[in-house]
Structures are given as C-alpha cells and as structure tokens.
Amino acid sequence: MRPAVRRGVAVSGAAVLLAGAVVVAREGMPRAEVNRATSPARTTTPTVGSSTATLTTPPSAPAEPSAPGEDAAGPGTTEPGVSLRVAVRSDGSFEVAEQAIFTRERTTLALAPPDVAGAGSGLDGVIPAVRELQAIADGRPVDVPARLRRTVVVDLGAPTRVVELRYVLDGTTRRSLPSDVGRGLGVVAPISTVAMDADVILRTADPAVLNLICPRLSPLARVCASGESGAFELRDPIPSGNAVVVLQISMPRP
Amino acid sequence: MNPAQVDLVSSLLRVLVYAGFVMVAGTLVFWSLVWPAGQADERLRRLLGGGTIVLALASLLGLLLPWWVRGGDLFSSLGREDGVAVLVRVAVLVVLAGFLADFTASPVVRVRRVVALAVVAVVAVTLVVQSNAVEGDWQAVKVAATIGHLFATAGWLGGLVALAVVIIPQENVAVLDEVIPRFSTLAFVSVVLLVVTGTAHALAVSDGVDALLSSSYGLVFMVKALLFAVMLLLGNHGRRYAGEVTFRRLNSPERIALSPGVHALAVVMGAELATAFAVLGTTAILVLVAPPPA
Numbered sequence: 001m002r003p004a005v006r007r008g009v010a011v012s013g014a015a016v017l018l019a020g021a022v023v024v025a026r027e028g029m030p031r032a033e034v035n036r037a038t039s040p041a042r043t044t045t046p047t048v049g050s051s052t053a054t055l056t057t058p059p060s061a062p063a064e065p066s067a068p069g070e071d072a073a074g075p076g077t078t079e080p081g082v083s084l085r086v087a088v089r090s091d092g093s094f095e096v097a098e099q100a101i102f103t104r105e106r107t108t109l110a111l112a113p114p115d116v117a118g119a120g121s122g123l124d125g126v127i128p129a130v131r132e133l134q135a136i137a138d139g140r141p142v143d144v145p146a147r148l149r150r151t152v153v154v155d156l157g158a159p160t161r162v163v164e165l166r167y168v169l170d171g172t173t174r175r176s177l178p179s180d181v182g183r184g185l186g187v188v189a190p191i192s193t194v195a196m197d198a199d200v201i202l203r204t205a206d207p208a209v210l211n212l213i214c215p216r217l218s219p220l221a222r223v224c225a226s227g228e229s230g231a232f233e234l235r236d237p238i239p240s241g242n243a244v245v246v247l248q249i250s251m252p253r254p
Numbered sequence: 255m256n257p258a259q260v261d262l263v264s265s266l267l268r269v270l271v272y273a274g275f276v277m278v279a280g281t282l283v284f285w286s287l288v289w290p291a292g293q294a295d296e297r298l299r300r301l302l303g304g305g306t307i308v309l310a311l312a313s314l315l316g317l318l319l320p321w322w323v324r325g326g327d328l329f330s331s332l333g334r335e336d337g338v339a340v341l342v343r344v345a346v347l348v349v350l351a352g353f354l355a356d357f358t359a360s361p362v363v364r365v366r367r368v369v370a371l372a373v374v375a376v377v378a379v380t381l382v383v384q385s386n387a388v389e390g391d392w393q394a395v396k397v398a399a400t401i402g403h404l405f406a407t408a409g410w411l412g413g414l415v416a417l418a419v420v421i422i423p424q425e426n427v428a429v430l431d432e433v434i435p436r437f438s439t440l441a442f443v444s445v446v447l448l449v450v451t452g453t454a455h456a457l458a459v460s461d462g463v464d465a466l467l468s469s470s471y472g473l474v475f476m477v478k479a480l481l482f483a484v485m486l487l488l489g490n491h492g493r494r495y496a497g498e499v500t501f502r503r504l505n506s507p508e509r510i511a512l513s514p515g516v517h518a519l520a521v522v523m524g525a526e527l528a529t530a531f532a533v534l535g536t537t538a539i540l541v542l543v544a545p546p547p548a
Binding site for chain 1: 342348352389
C-alpha cells in the first residue's frame, strides 16, 4: 500500500472510530446501569433510573410466597440445595420461604442471620433482622427462636431430609435516591447455609421485583435474572458461598 | 454459552489485551527510554505491529462479548465508559499502525519520544477507564495507582519482551551491553513502582488489610505477588549482568565484545518472561474475583 493511501486509511478509520465513540458517549448506558440491567427480559423490565410506569401502575398487594412444593425442579425443591421464594412487603421488608433439601438425613441445622457482605450498591452497611421465624422438618413443626439474632443450632428432633423455613427479613432494603417513588434495592441471602455447602436458587412471583443482581459473582455473571417481572428466578443456581442476591424493587404502596 | 465459559473467554480476552498492551506500550517505552535507535530493528517493529493488532482485536471482542452473550440492543449492552474507552484506544492504534513507517524512520528522540509516551499514556488511560479503579471508594488513589502500574508494567515487561524475544536471540553483544545497563535502571524504578501501586490498589479495592487477607481476591493477589517475587529473583541475574558490563567498560573496554554471560542471561530472561505472562494471567483472574464496588 502506498504511504499516502495508508495514512489516509488510518486517519479515516480513526475518524470513524472517534465518531463512534461520540455516539456511544451519547447513546450508551452508564456502566452501573448495564450491570444492573436484565438480559433476555431487557425490553420488558424497567431499570434503575429509567422512566417507567411504576407510578401509574396500581401497586400490587404483597405477593405471598407460594408453597415450596409448587416450585419448579431444582435445588431445594427436587434435589439437594436451598430454594428461596421472596415477596416484597409494603414496608420494604421481605417475606421469605426458604426450603433446604439435604444430601443425607441430619438431626440438627445451624441457622444464622443472612450474610450479605459484598452486596454493594450502598447495601454493605445494612443489618439484616430475621423475625417471625417458623420451621418445619419433614412436615413436623420445629421449635425455633422467633427472632434470629445470632447463629443457633436447631434440633430437628429426628433424622430429617427437608426443612422448610418461613420468616420476615427486615432491614436489608434501601430506597434509591434519586429515583422513582418507592424504587429501592434490597438484599436477600439464605439463613440455612451457615454451616452447609449447597446450591441456592431464588424465585419470586412478586411483580414488585424488577430485577435480580448477584454481586458476589464475576462481572459478566452478576446480571443473574431470568424471566420477566412477576416471574423472576436466578438464571443458574449459585453456590451458597456466593448466594447474595440484590433485588431491585418497587415497594408496594401501603 | 454458560457463565463459566463466558468468564473463561472474558479472561482470555483480558490476557490478550494485557499482552497487546505490553507489546505496544512496552516497545514504545523501550525505544523512548532505553534504546532510541532500536526503531530501526525490523523485529521490534513487527513486535509493535503485532501488539497493535492483538490489542485492538482483543479490545473490540471484549467490548462486544457482553452484547453477544446477553443479546438485545447493542447500545443498551455497551457500557458507555467501556465503549468510549475501547473506541478511542482502537482509534489511536489505527493511527499508530498507519504512521508506523513514518514514526520509525529515525531514532525515537525529541518529538518522537513525546509522541511515543503520549500514545502509551492515552492507551493506559483507556484501560484505567475500563477498570474497577473508577468505581466505588478511593477512586483517586486507585486511578493514580493503576496508571502508575500500567506505565511500570510497560517499562519492565516491555523491555523484557524486547530483550528476550528480539535483542538476545540476535546475539548482538555490542547492542546488548549498551542497552542492558539502561534497562536495568528502568526495571528497578518500574519494580518499585509496581510494588507500591499494586499494594495500594489491592488495599483500596478490597477495603483494608483484613478484607484483603480473607477474600478470594486476596488469595489470587498473593499468588500474583509470589510470581512477582520469582520474577524479581530472576531479574536479579540481569542486574548482575548489567553490573559486569559496567565493570568491564571501566576496566578493560577492549574486552567488551566477549560478554561471556549472554547465553545464561537469555535463559534467565526467557524464564522471567514466562513468569511475567503467568502474572498477566493472575491479573486477569484478579479482575474476575474483585469485590464489587461499595
């Protein structure tokens, strides 16, 4: 290639690339929003800061977590692991149904307030409070403290394969400012995996949940939601050590 | 493509970006600060040209990977900061490739030296914009540390590549004896800079010593530090060679062409270079396991 042509091509190519950079600077999404955006459901799912119909949509009543037995196949429902079903209450706390299926029968289970360290998004300072805790082991009611303030070892009474927990998770939500009214972020993590390695899945049928982010996963895997508003779940089960899920929520009107 | 495969491809592309940066920025720094007349060496020019292609392609593929994996609208998938950084970087590389013959027409001194270091600075800044240095707390510290780290990497690894891949195999002892003492000084400064900036960045990212020591990020950082220590031990051989050259020059200039340790130096530098690429690999893993910004 002749030198003049080579220089011309280089300058033209660079000009096109720089013009592209200007377009991306105007049209591209800030990195923080890209990281929070859903992938397959992007076209139907609002993102933080976007102008959505949240204000005009009638607020939904807090959706009750469905019975764990109704869940789809996976960890904590049909195979060993932990399944979390989550719904948002009007005060911003979460109603959680957590079911653990053990690989082998056990007679005790350690429970601890959820470890949400590394949640990011301004949620690192939250102090989770578990209240109204109920437990059933293989269909038998189990005596557990109503409030979970520290790690406790629960006597399951007999060799047990499946434990169902129901509780309210409080103190893990922060309102997003500035943002739409009621928009916020909350973080959820299991309470039954403090002394147990297991795959964890999270599902929600609550339309108040707008997106799921897994902050302890690698950057490309952090966008971990599958489905659409009203039927979100984690795209893949995640190991209990990384099982911290940030929920982008629109808090139901009281 | 499942998440593990995405992480693997993403990490490989990141290693290629780092390798391309070392080839491009390293060669330019080497010409600017160690061997200005080295621009006439055809193999060094090819090294720069190859690095330009590797860096540009890996940068573009890395930018498009999330869009390819997640689908949807391209602009919605492109992070604004990442997109601008990569396009500016590739634009600079395209200009560099187009004017490479003109740039290397004479030794890299005066204006050429300024241009070469400016290119390195722009490419380094685009890499910083893509890094986690611009997220979370301690941004000023992390940005300064990352830029310093990139320049030090270019100075040290770039020089190593130039020496081990191009100059030593030619067994041009006169050039080697001229270049090694200068490179030794640059390498020393770079190593000090790498230790200081690497430690500062790791502490800022992990938010303290305790968090660093108790995290997977800290574990990978320790592995990188260990590999770095191995490189230092190997690099010490090059430093001793530089000392011998200086001694010979002062005491018996007529024997300068003998340079008996050049073959041992070649072996050691080859090992040092292999370790360096292991360090680049651990750096890519560090990005993968870095804690999210607060």
